[in-house]
Amino acid sequence: MEYLDFELPIKELEEKYQQTLAIGSDSEVDVTATCKQIEKKLKATRKEIYGNLTPWQRVQMSRHPARPYTLDYIKAICGDTWLELHGDRGVKDDKAMIGGLGKIGDQSFMFIGQQKGFNTKTRQYRNFGMANPEGYRKALRLMKSAEKFGVPVVCLIDTPGAYPGLEAEERGQGEAIARNILEMTRLKVPIIVMIIGEGASGGALGIGVGDRVIMLENTWYSVISPESCSSILWRSWEFKEQAADALKLTATDMKKMKLVDEILKEPIGGAHTNRPDTFKAVSACILRHYEELKGLKADKLVEQRMDKYCNMGVFKE
Incomplete structure (x- = not known):
């Protein structure tokens, strides 16, 4: 270990x-x-x-090499019912963004999430969990398919950010993320978002709009990573711990600011120390929130989601 x-x-x-x-x-x-x-x-x-744990230690926990990734959760929760779907029907199949149909009990869900690798070869294959525009367009295609057939959507977030390469910008990275945010606000099926690791920048927001947003205890959610924040403000990574504290990126901070709805406790030592219990807790949490949402009519669901995001933040006119 x-x-x-x-x-x-x-x-x-x-x-x-x-x-x-x-x-x-x-x-x-x-x-x-x-x-x-x-x-x-x-x-x-x-x-x-x-x-x-300090905020920086929480960031380290979210990146632990043994921590379960999106496919680990999906395969443990859905078992043999998992069917992965591929491609954005435009450019290619982005390996950093995975999605498909699966069941928890008798209920079908459309699962979407970023996938990281567990060794050098798979990390390169998955592009370190950083999706290109076609990944976000694939995610949107799957969400629209779920809406068409009345299947609820579950998004599992674990990314250091959207891929910042030149080719990604050429193919419209910003537009793809913005389009997803717009379309998710008005999707007519329940959306449950779970942050299971890193939740960084627009890469997380691209699949992060939901009726319920849940963070696992040792995860983080922020507009920028502590290292990048430190390099911009101090021109050095040496102040990453100070940046992590200032960014207020932990689950406790997010809950206090009413940006997430629930913090899901992890086993002592992190999700990787007791995977079966973590998978059971995540599965039960998804079903519990779905039970609260499934009775709402489509227009009411969208209205509540819109109100939720409109009421975020503090402003003065």
Whole structure:
């Protein structure tokens, strides 16, 4: 298992625990009392570390190499019912943006989300989770298909941002994201958005408009990443921790500003430490919010969604 820098005290205690067990096994010495002491200290250390994470540490947790990605959630939740759909019917199939049909129980959903890779080859294949314009157009095509057949939409956000390359700008990156935001505000089926990792910039907003927006506990949502913010303001990445604090990008900050509707708790140590429980919690959360939305008529659903976003922010006329 990989550990982040602030998790090293936990790593040391876990190694000590394993060493103690090995000594007891090899020498037939009773190490029960020692193991209990280490377990107690380990539990207290976990509680102290994960109960007081800084904004920058939350960002690190959202990027943990072992953290589950969009396809992990979909395959765990939908099982054999998952059917991936491809292409924007214009340019090509963007591998960074995935989408398709799947069922939770007896209810069908259109799942859409960014997908990252788990090693060098797959990261390049998925373009590090950064979608091109055709990815957002594929997402919109799938949303329109879902609307046509009355299927609710679930968007899973995990991206460091939309791809900033020259070819993406040439193919209309800004227009594609803006079009998605416009069309999602008036889509006539329920939209449930879940931020499962990084939620950066327009790359997240391109599939981020929903009737319900939920953030997992160790995720972030912001107009810019802490590193990019630091490089613009201080011309150096050294101030990324200060930038993370100033950006107010954690789930708690987002909930306080009423930009998201719910914070979904993760297992102690993050979603990757107990994947089955995380998948169950996400599945139950999606169904719970869908039950609240499914009885609304299309025009009422759109009206509530419009009002939700119109009421965001503070302004003075």
